[in-house]
Amino acid sequence: MKYAFILKAVLHSISHRKFSVFTSIFAISAAFAFLAATGCISFGLASTAVNSSLAFPLIVGPAGASDTTLVMSTLFNTDKPAGTLDYEFAEKLEKDERVSAVFPIARSDSYMGIPITGVESAYINEISRGFSEIGEDIEAHDIFSENGRKCAVIGAKTAARYEMKVGGTFFGSHGSVGDEDSELHDFEYIVCAVMKAVNGPEDFAIFTNLKSVWEIHRHGHHHHHEEAEEDEEDGDHHEAAEMHCVHDMCVDIGNKHHAERKITAVLVKTKNPVFTAALEREYSENGFTSATDTGRTVRKLLTYMNKAEKAAGFFSYGTLFLVMIMVFVTILTSISERKREMALMRTLGIGKLPVSLMIFLELLFISVFGTAVGTLGGHALLAFCKPAIDFELGINLEPFFFTGIEIRGAAYTLLTGVTLSLAAMVKIYRMNLVEEIAKD
Amino acid sequence: MAPFERISVKNLTKSFENADGGKKTIFNNVTFELNPGAVLRLSGASGSGKTTFMNVMSGLIKPDSGSVFFGDTDITSLSEGGKDRFRAENIGYIFQTFNLLAPFSVIENVYAPLAFAGKLPKNYKDKALESLNKVGMKEFAAKKPYHLSVGQKQRVAAARVLFADPPLVFADEPTASLDRNSSELVKNTLLELNRKGTTLVLSSHDPIFDDVKPDIDFDLETGVLS
Ligand SMILES: Nc1ncnc2c1ncn2[C@@H]1O[C@H](COP(=O)(O)OP(=O)(O)O)[C@@H](O)[C@H]1O
Ligand SMILES: [Mg+2]
Numbered sequence: 001m002k003y004a005f006i007l008k009a010v011l012h013s014i015s016h017r018k019f020s021v022f023t024s025i026f027a028i029s030a031a032f033a034f035l036a037a038t039g040c041i042s043f044g045l046a047s048t049a050v051n052s053s054l055a056f057p058l059i060v061g062p063a064g065a066s067d068t069t070l071v072m073s074t075l076f077n078t079d080k081p082a083g084t085l086d087y088e089f090a091e092k093l094e095k096d097e098r099v100s101a102v103f104p105i106a107r108s109d110s111y112m113g114i115p116i117t118g119v120e121s122a123y124i125n126e127i128s129r130g131f132s133e134i135g136e137d138i139e140a141h142d143i144f145s146e147n148g149r150k151c152a153v154i155g156a157k158t159a160a161r162y163e164m165k166v167g168g169t170f171f172g173s174h175g176s177v178g179d180e181d182s183e184l185h186d187f188e189y190i191v192c193a194v195m196k197a198v199n200g201p202e203d204f205a206i207f208t209n210l211k212s213v214w215e216i217h218r219h220g221h222h223h224h225h226e227e228a229e230e231d232e233e234d235g236d237h238h239e240a241a242e243m244h245c246v247h248d249m250c251v252d253i254g255n256k257h258h259a260e261r262k263i264t265a266v267l268v269k270t271k272n273p274v275f276t277a278a279l280e281r282e283y284s285e286n287g288f289t290s291a292t293d294t295g296r297t298v299r300k301l302l303t304y305m306n307k308a309e310k311a312a313g314f315f316s317y318g319t320l321f322l323v324m325i326m327v328f329v330t331i332l333t334s335i336s337e338r339k340r341e342m343a344l345m346r347t348l349g350i351g352k353l354p355v356s357l358m359i360f361l362e363l364l365f366i367s368v369f370g371t372a373v374g375t376l377g378g379h380a381l382l383a384f385c386k387p388a389i390d391f392e393l394g395i396n397l398e399p400f401f402f403t404g405i406e407i408r409g410a411a412y413t414l415l416t417g418v419t420l421s422l423a424a425m426v427k428i429y430r431m432n433l434v435e436e437i438a439k440d
Numbered sequence: 441m442a443p444f445e446r447i448s449v450k451n452l453t454k455s456f457e458n459a460d461g462g463k464k465t466i467f468n469n470v471t472f473e474l475n476p477g478a479v480l481r482l483s484g485a486s487g488s489g490k491t492t493f494m495n496v497m498s499g500l501i502k503p504d505s506g507s508v509f510f511g512d513t514d515i516t517s518l519s520e521g522g523k524d525r526f527r528a529e530n531i532g533y534i535f536q537t538f539n540l541l542a543p544f545s546v547i548e549n550v551y552a553p554l555a556f557a558g559k560l561p562k563n564y565k566d567k568a569l570e571s572l573n574k575v576g577m578k579e580f581a582a583k584k585p586y587h588l589s590v591g592q593k594q595r596v597a598a599a600r601v602l603f604a605d606p607p608l609v610f611a612d613e614p615t616a617s618l619d620r621n622s623s624e625l626v627k628n629t630l631l632e633l634n635r636k637g638t639t640l641v642l643s644s645h646d647p648i649f650d651d652v653k654p655d656i657d658f659d660l661e662t663g664v665l666s
Contacts, residue, residue, distance in 0.1 A: 341542060344538060354556050
């Protein structure tokens with residue numbers, strides 16, 4: 001009866017101070033969202049990395065590219081490619097009997113900041129899990145066959161975000177292969193398929209025919225030189241033997257098409273890990289290319305990420321701790337404002353213990369509720385922000401993944417909360433409240 | 441109401457330290473006895489020490505010396521917990537201001553002291569409403585103090601005392617800054633309690649209490665007991 005009334009009093013007191021209680025709990029939630037984000041983002045990155053490293057054990061890129069650049073610029077679409085290499089290397093790799101498949105790619109154009117990657121049909125077959133939408137005249141298993149030359153295949157998330165539909169067109173803001181070249185004209189793409197979500201970076205990508213990437217350069221320079229708009233759809237006739245410059249390298253397009261066949265990397269499937277190691281060595285030492293064992297590099301990246309996650313975790317703990325301090329300072333200030341109220345309770349014969357117990361329970365409620373609502377609310381907040389975060393980071397964030405860091409964070413918060421609540425209770429128990437009220 | 445024993449105030453002295461470090465004596469060596477059901481009137485101008493005397497007498501603050509006996513119990517020598525319990529069981533207060541607990545509704549304010557003490561009677565809600573009715577505050581039972589005027593708050597404080605029906609009531613200028621109607625209701629409540637045997641310690645210079653004949657009048661300004 002007596003304790004039931006104390007509980008009731010606590011609830012009254014909390015609802016009486018809704019605003020400050022809500023603010024406190026919100027602040028704790030926000031700090032937890034931080035902590036949750038750290039865990040979920042790195043989890044998303046890690047699962048993506050692991051999946052990709054299984055698919056393409058070897059990546060070959062231009063000479064001088066570091067292991068991480070090779071991985072980041074191909075599998076994650078984040079880094080810029082370090083340069084270009086000739087398509088011949090892809091052809092050479094394909095003929096190598098240690099290799100089971102090659103997927104040459106060329107990063108070139110971009111649309112709304114999303115890189116447009118030139119690939120061959122085989123690559124799409126490799127990564128896609130089918131199409132949610134595909135043009136009637138498009139061959140699903142050879143998507144970049146002749147009639148789909150300017151065809152763009154859109155990742156699920158990109159399509160949803162920019163409401164891209166089959167048959168629609170868009171202009172890439174053009175940069176040349178591996179490099180910016182703003183003087184070139186925009187190139188029009190036609191959406192010919194939208195991929196189903198694969199829960200990887202591919203969901204955020206735009207793919208096009210590798211050949212049309214090469215095409216852009218002819219077109220672009222053609223326009224540039226002629227300052228004309230006459231040949232928007234004449235990609236097939238490039239008989240005119242004009243001089244043409246890509247990467248400070250001037251070639252004669254009419255006669256030397258091959259000199260233009262530049263790519264930024266080759267993703268390679270090898271027949272076994274021993275071949276991967278051998279190929280990595282060969283293609284790192286030939287002076288023209290660099291190569292990396294995807295699995296090893298991803299593992300290295302994951303180690304870094306783990307460290308980064310830990311660092312971010314500590315940062316979040318710091319934030320959480322500051323938030324807790326702020327919350328308690330606010331509450332303790334309100335306690336000194338509440339001295340009169342507590343003193344009145346005391347003069348009414350409500351004992352020291354019930355009065356300090358009330359304050360303890362109130363703070364405990366805020367700590368426990370703040371932590372509970374904080375962890376769940378943090379993840380809910382993350383789920384709410386998922387589309388934006390996904391897009392900004394190009395990863396599939398898993399909003400309801402709970403990490404050890406977060407669980408420890410919750411434990412620390414509770415511990416801090418209970419300790420501070422107890423401290424406040426002792427302080428109030430010791431305070432001569434009656435003298436306080438008698439002062440005025 | 442429990443029958444109450446005689447109150448003996450013995451050689452009670454209280455002084456405060458001045459800002460300049462000097463001593464300011466509020467009352468000195470006060471001794472008197474108060475029978476159950478009697479009225480003690482504290483008079484004197486504002487700042488003369490009426491509130492201080494009440495606080496010392498009810499055990500809220502310690503005297504410099506002297507004691508206050510309720511029967512055989514010296515309240516000045518009780519532990520804090522003992523004083524809390526004693527107040528909960530024996531004393532009702534009406535302060536000049538700040539009488540109500542903001543988070544609680546009007547009716548909860550009426551029964552809170554007994555609820556915290558775990559001493560609520562069975563039909564406490566009806567009884568609380570009855571007390572509120574007597575001071576004309578029944579329809580405000582569910583309201584929070586925030587919504588009440590000064591006079592209404594004071595009437596709720598009176599209803600709280602009525603509800604607890606303690607053997608001893610301290611009322612510190614209970615009608616100061618109240619309208620006529622509220623003053624009457626508060627005064628009548630106190631008189632009703634006193635008629636039923638409650639000992640009343642009243643500090644007031646409101647002429648509304650002039651027709652109440654105190655058994656003892658203690659003028660804090662002059663230190664004269666009569
Ligand atoms: N806790 C205290 N410390 C110092 N001086 C006090 C304290 N409480 C009251 N006083 C002083 O004691 C005097 C009497 O105050 P009080 O008892 O409130 O008078 P009254 O109730 O008659 O107006 C005043 O001068 C006041 O400033
Ligand atoms: Mg006073």
